[in-house]
Amino acid sequence: MGLTGVILGSGLNRFSEKITNPEILLQDDTGFHKRRIIKGTINGKPVVVFEGRSHFYEGYTCGQVFQNVNKALELGVRDLIITNAAGGVNLTFQVSDLMLITSHIDLMNRRTFLPNSICYNHTSLNKILTLAKDCNIKLRRGAYAAFSGPSYETKSEINLLRKIGADAVGMSTIPEILYAKQNGINVTGISCITNLLRVSPNGKTEHSEVVDAGERAYPNFSKLLIEIVSNS
Numbered sequence: 001m002g003l004t005g006v007i008l009g010s011g012l013n014r015f016s017e018k019i020t021n022p023e024i025l026l027q028d029d030t031g032f033h034k035r036r037i038i039k040g041t042i043n044g045k046p047v048v049v050f051e052g053r054s055h056f057y058e059g060y061t062c063g064q065v066f067q068n069v070n071k072a073l074e075l076g077v078r079d080l081i082i083t084n085a086a087g088g089v090n091l092t093f094q095v096s097d098l099m100l101i102t103s104h105i106d107l108m109n110r111r112t113f114l115p116n117s118i119c120y121n122h123t124s125l126n127k128i129l130t131l132a133k134d135c136n137i138k139l140r141r142g143a144y145a146a147f148s149g150p151s152y153e154t155k156s157e158i159n160l161l162r163k164i165g166a167d168a169v170g171m172s173t174i175p176e177i178l179y180a181k182q183n184g185i186n187v188t189g190i191s192c193i194t195n196l197l198r199v200s201p202n203g204k205t206e207h208s209e210v211v212d213a214g215e216r217a218y219p220n221f222s223k224l225l226i227e228i229v230s231n232s
Helices: 013-018 067-075 122-134 155-163 174-182 207-230
Strands: 003-008 020-028 035-042 045-051 077-088 098-107 139-147 168-170 186-196
Touching: 003 013, 003 067, 003 207, 013 035, 013 045, 013 207, 035 067, 035 207, 045 067, 045 207, 067 077, 067 174, 077 174, 077 207, 098 122, 098 174, 098 207, 122 139, 122 186, 122 207, 139 174, 139 186, 168 186, 174 186, 186 207
Parallel strands: 003 045, 003 077, 077 186, 098 139, 139 168
Antiparallel strands: 020 035, 035 045, 077 168, 098 186
16 A cells, blocks of 8 residues: 655644654654654545645755655655645635646756646646536646745735736746655645735735644635545
């Protein structure tokens, strides 16, 4: 039975509570994003969950940014679900929506020669969309734009993102997706829309808002992940 991995984004760590017979493989409380790696089962299926990640904007090296993926490789993970908290660019999105990443726009200047058609397995995407529909979960789909950060987007950047077809934006995930795929792991990306990017003179997003939105999305988020893991 294959091992499924889940990397959790900001505000989404409660999913670890769903693990049966948890075994903590790593705990690191030294950084801003506290890290834990927990192994166990969900509905009898083996799973390893990664809480917290390192970002390029924090000054970390590639090796540090990819440490969750490298640990997944070491453990023999076959399917990896990479989640994040993202800003909603698409004007139809609402806070706490879930979005299945079907393409991306790399604005981090960390290019590879791996085309999107290889990153996103459409058979897997269709399977997840069907699972969401069967569970009555509204699952958006769209393109995720990756900025290096650490600041949130300006009004001009929001306008640019909308014009180039981005549906959501964040500061992670794409490097991990590319790296995991290059190393033979089947990858799924899911964004939790934690704030809406609207052009306004007073637009401002606090990290606490991101965490709060993640909490509101948690019921559907956890239900969807359990279905994906159970059917992997």
